[in-house]
Amino acid sequence: MKEQAKPHNHHPSLSVGIIGGGIAGSTIALRLAELGINVEIFEEGTSLVNGPPICHLHAGGNLYREISDEQCIALLQQSIDSLKIFPHTVNIRPTVIATPKHDKGEPDALIPRLEKLQSFYQQLVNEDPANQVIGKPASYFKLYYQEDLEALSKLGMPSCPVSFDDWMIPVARNLDLDQFKYPLVLVQEYGWSVFRLAATANLALNKLPTSRVHTQSKVTHVSQYADSSWQIEYQKYDTNCQDHVTHHLNVDYLINACGFQTGVIDDMAKQQRSRLVEFKAAYVTQWPDCQGSWPEVIFHGERGTPDGMAQLTPYPDGYFQLHGMTEDITLFKQGLVKSTSHSAQPKLSDSFIRKIKSGWDNNEVDTRTTRAIKHMSRFVPTYQSAQVGGKPLFGAQQVPGDDITLRAADVSFAGNRYARTEIVKASSALSAANSIVKQLQHDGLFALHNSNASQSIEQSFPVTRSLSAHDVEAYAIQLAQERDYPEALAKTLSFDLES
Structure with a gap:
């Protein structure tokens, strides 16, 4: 025993x-x-x-183009340590990072950071093989160009993905490939279950x-x-x-x-x-027409604009969590507040406190979730058939400093x-x-x-x-x-x- x-x-x-x-x-x-x-x-x-909604491990911080390499390396180290303590909390699937043509950024700019993270991960595994918790370092990321995705789009949909290419097939078959800059990046960023x-x-x-x-x-x-x-x-x-x-x-x-x-x-x-507090929400949807096993997909965009980042996070049974970094979806007008010289506590308006303490009005749930679905369908046209799948995951997040x-x-x-x-x-x-x-x-x-x-x-x-x-x-x-x-x-x- x-x-x-x-x-x-x-x-x-x-x-x-x-x-x-x-x-x-x-x-x-x-x-x-x-x-x-x-x-x-x-x-x-x-x-x-x-x-606040937790859905992503952030093993490298690759969702955030604006943060420093040092922060990305810190998040990679912290994520590895956390996975070793909480082994049953991870959702093992990769993340795809896509840059739309309307975005000011260039996907090639991510590659030096990815190579630096890959090298650091390899160093950690060399020091202690137990650190290999997000796949082999040599497979930390893979690049896909338009011709690669066009070829994958012609393949059958695997029911159980066993390779990176398998994970990319539903992406290749459902995205309007002419909308994006290349390469798309697949990276070993896992999901995390709150x-x-x-x-x-x-x-x-x-x-x-x-x-x-x-x-x-x-x-x-x-x-x-x-x-x-x-x-x-x-x-x-x-x-x-x-x-x-x-x-x-x-x-x-x-x-x-x-x-x-x-x-x-x-x-x-x-x-x-001195600190900031920001109220944010993610939206629970169900996609009855979903085919295959999806990776998480990040569509980069400028925060706070109508073209803000869109995030598609998969769960079992056709459920997906959506972020849309616009003021009509994940972000909120007056949702970002800061402390004062008189108090260390930033003051959120009563409407946000009511959401946190008492929940949401059903009409607002439907309105904002529908906006999130519409925002996602700009990149994944077939996602327009998705439905409201439940109440939002939400909360207020503190950030030290300014x-x-x-x-x-x-x-x-x-x-x-x-x-x-x-x-x-x-x-x-x-x-x-x-x-x-x-x-x-x-x-x-x-x-x-x-x-x-x-x-x-x-x-x-x-x-x-x-x-x-x-x-x-x-x-x-x-x-x-x-x-x-x-x-x-x-x-x-x-x-x-x-x-």
Whole structure:
């Protein structure tokens, strides 16, 4: 009988409070609880990991032409590490990047970055073969020219793709090939399931004896004692008396992982910070006429214009998630706000807060999803037959500083025994967690045993990695049902890619 996985066996007296149970707060809670640190995590919702739509691993950041090569390399490293910790959360399929003729960019400009990323990936695999989690480095990307796609368009549609060319057949057969600049790029950028991430976090933290998860708990105040420990005041929704009951809890260290509401806790803690917050949405569609297994496809475009980037993200059962980087689809007028000299919390208008707290008006769901379908059908004409497949995936995203193009960020430290997470992409959550462990060591609050200090990333998460793919998917489907989304968004999409 297989021995049950256990967290590390030392139990320091250190206690850490984490406010916010999104992907950042949950990953940090897992990292610390696996080390035996006592963790208290607070989440307003009924389960962990909600918030902005997560659909893409960003193993190289190739969706974003405007970010630096350094950010792309950081995202590649972070994505590889994250996949090693959350192996059952990935949707294994490639991504195709296409540049329309009306776009100002040139696809050849991507090639030097892709070659740099490929070389860096090869270096990581040479250092540790366990880093090979997104295919072989030699197959990190492949270029396709118009004549290549015209030849592929004449081939039959494979039901189960086994090569890069197989993945390109539905693309070749459904795009108006004369609309694009060449080459098109196929790259080993995988999908990421927000529901299986949520399932992993909920299941693992409930198994860890050093973690306590406080769901339906709203933090109303924090204060610091002279000895630098913190008191957290929170209200717990009592289902028996239909009321909110106020509680107090003391911790040695406080982590602010509140996502777009991070500034609220910053203000309570008297820690000023400059940041942006942007409300965004992606749209759930079902395409009954879909044929074959699709890769994700990115159609580049200028952000915030009618020609903004379009993103087609596949799921099982003919479901696709759509982004359209225009103000009528994914972006919103007045949806981008910034902090002030008086408050670290950017103020979104009440209409966005109502969406986050109470949901969407059905008419707006239909209107914006229909616009997303129309935007996609500019590039994939047959997509005009797609239908509304469910309510949008949505939320507000914080970006530290004032550069809305920033993608690789993790954590910052302020005051005494206080950290704030500032991830923009989910793959940065583990980096934030590791930085906090180092800070706890630096402050003398925690010491790694020699056996733990030499452990690999995988060895640092024995309980998290012990979860089975079946259990993760089953609980993910349950969460999708509870959150009123199609089960398809929680199911595993996995194919063997070309070696």
